[in-house]
Amino acid sequence: MSFYFVQFVTGLASACSLFLVASGLSIIFGVTRVVNFAHGAFYMLGAYIGYTLIDRLSGAVGFWGAIVLAALAVAAIGTLVEMALLRRIYNAPELFQLLATFGVTLVIEDLALLIWGPSDLLGPRAPGFKGAIDLFGQPFPTYDLLLIVLAPLVLALIWLLFRRTTWGVLVRAATQDREMVAALGVNQKWLFTSVFALGIFLAALGGALELPRQPANHTMDLQVITEALVVVVIGGLGSVPGTFLAAIIVSELNAFGILVFPKISIVLVFLVMAIVLVVRPWGLLGRAEAAARTASGALIFRWRPFGARGRVLALFALTVVALLPLVAGNYLIDVATEVLIFMLYAASLNFLLAGGGLVSFGHAAYFGLGSYGAAVGLKTLGLGMETAIPVGILVGLAGALVFGWFCVRLSGVYFAMLTLAFAQIAWSIAYQWTDVTGGDNGIIGVWPSAWASSPPRFFWLTLALSAGGIALLRVITFSPFGYELRALRDSTLRAETIGVERRRVQWMAFVIAGGFAALAGALYAFLKGSVFPDNMSISMSIEGLVMVLLGGVDTVSGGGVGAAIYRSLSIWVISHTDYSKLVLGALIILLVVLFPKGLVGAFEAWRSARAPVRLLEKNP
Template structure:
């Protein structure tokens, strides 16, 4: 019994650290509506800067000053990033802000590697809290007791600031109605900056305080941002008390999950998040989202099918692509094959995001299910490549049918987070069901049939399937179903008034996107000859969003173009530098600032402006 009590108290200590990070994330989202993917990077910076300051000041005298100074230092860095980058794109669609913070996270991760090196850095014990006490016969670190006391104190301070200060009243007002706050003459820029600084300060403080418990390392950012997002969503976006409650729930699930549910311990918190969102869509203590911009924001334009010139241009591009194996070697053919697969993957997500206004943070689930479905059909059931690809598509469709049925009951960020939860559930099954999936050893020996075994032939097969699928997705976009899906994207209330059933149409759109993503995943399995849990990872889902957003959400073909550029660039950068994340992140930031409509969107805007100017010049 004493062991379980100590385990419970240990969970409370972890909850305190998690609350510091998640509360900052919740505060930032509540006011700015930015889902800050760089929040984990600021947490990591807090740990690294804290380690450096402690080393310079001396652990005996400078530990606590170093902890506080590191939090202020991280807040200063965050403020600078907000002023130079995020302030420029607050009027852009919200997903572009997510893309910008994701790019910041990439840059920070490689900068940390460049400055502090690849080794883990273990901080010293906190002065005055180096020992342990006897807790029901079990030793318990005194530093963990300090953390347990710290979380309620921070919660109380945040409550006082928000309830008893003019600034706090303005922040709460902005959370409810930003437009009204602006109409009253409040300078929203500086309000947003101060809120962002506070949130980043809490993240940096949380990272610095972890030094006596955890070594500073380069995996801290991804690990903590995942858990923080789960906490914020369970508690309710923008609700600090809800974040506090959810941090306790998540930390206790982590503490006891390995003991009580060892088979599903990895995915337990995501199961809980999915259940909470299905039962209470706005989290435990959250409120319904305020009216937000659509996924495409102000860049929604009138979409038109290709005319005669457009069809001829596409046919020429496909014909030119078909000649590539004749002029290029096997390496370039393999790279081109991979780019084609990810063009199809991005096109499927683009159909859902741009066509339906549904931002999925877990689209890699269906890519991965397609990969595993094809691999299992080939290796476990002895089916041929052709039938195995069909099996992969079927498994992806089944996953999209089941997950989509729940997801389309939500909207906005909560829809996105539920897709993430289901993707993590799929990932955990792939990781832990070793008898079928091989676990982290994966499934190897997934090779094409003899007639498609050469790089050139598999490239032609991939080109035919990818080009045909993208053309089919475009045809669906301009079908009556596609118009119904876009009507729901633009105005759900008006669409339902004329008889369009939202859930049914969006569910069908979700399944269609999942099926094409599964085809891409099946082809990827045969290209690489193996399947691993990375095929369902969060990073692959984020890559899909990056491709679509770089191309342009408000366009018909943005996902395809964005994927071609981003994947080609990624492969080239990775092969030429050890700091590929730094280079990619910097390029993404530059593109977001220069082309807030995406590359294709910027080109279409330029062409429309040029056409308008020419017509105006011809008018009498």
């Protein structure tokens, strides 16, 4: 019994730093509606800068002074990022802000590698808290006791800040209804900046306080942002007390999951997150979002199916691409094949995002299910490639059918977070079901049939399937079903008034997108000859969003164009520099600032400006 009690107390200690990070993320999202994907990177930066300041200034300011200075330094960096980057794109669609913070994450990761090197950096023990106490016969670190006391203290200070100051009242008001706060004449720019600085300060403080417990390393950002997102969703967006409660729940699940449910320990947290979202979408202590008082005002270009000229140009481009193996070497052919696969993957996500207004943070789940379905069909069931690819599609369709049934019952950010929860459940199953998936060792030896084994022939197969898939998605977009889907995107109330059934239409769209993503995943498995859990990771889902947003979320072809550009740049940069993330991140940030509606969207705007007949229409 004493062991379990100590395990429980250890979970409370872990909840402290998790609460600091998640509370900052919750405050930022609650006010600005920015899904700050860079929050984990600032947490990591707090740990690295904290290590440096402790090493060099501990004699002057002491250990605790260095910790606070590190958090303040990172908060200053975060403030500059908000003022120089995010402030420029607050009027752009909210997803472009996610894209910008993703670029910031890439830049910070490689800057940390450049400055501090690849080795883990373990900080010194905290003065006065270097030992352990006897707790029911079990040794327990005194530093963890400090963290247990610190978390409620920080919660109390945040509560006082929000309840006893004018600034706090404005922040709480903006969390519930930004439109009303703006109508009252509040300067939202500086309110957003101050909230962003506070959130980054809390994240950096959490990272610096972790130094005596774990070393600063280059993987801690992705790990903590995943858990922080889960905590924020379970607790309730914008609710700091809810975040505190959820941090305890998640930390205790992590502490006891491996003991009580070893087979599902990784998936346990995401199962809880999915259940909470289904039962109470706004979280344990959160509130339902206020309905917007005005239309979004987003400009959407009038979508038209290809005319005769467009069909000729598309056929010409397809012919040119098909001739590539006649003049290129095997390496370039493999690169082109990979680009084609990700064009199909991005097009499937674009169908959901642009066509239906459904933001999925977990679209890689169906890409990964397609990969594993094809691999298991080939290696375990003994099927040929010709049959294994349809099996992969069926597995992806089955996953989309089940997950989508729950997801379409929600909308907005709650829909996005539930897709993330289901994607992580799928990833966790792939990671732990070693008898079928091989776990983190993956499945290897997934090679095409003899007739398609050469790079040129597999390229032509991929070109036929990817181009056919993209063309079919376009046909569906301009079908009566596609018009129903877009009607729901533009005005759910009006669409339902004329008889469009929201859940049925969105569920069908979810399944269609999942099926095409699964086809891309199956092709990717045969291209690489292996399948790993990373095929359905969060980073793969975020990359899909990056591709769509770079192309243009308000365009039909933006996903494919964005995928071609992003994937080609990624492969080229990785092959030419050791700091590929730094270059890619800087390029993403530059493109977001210069083309806030995406590359294809910018081209359409330019073309519309030159041809006044092609007018822009507003979302009703």
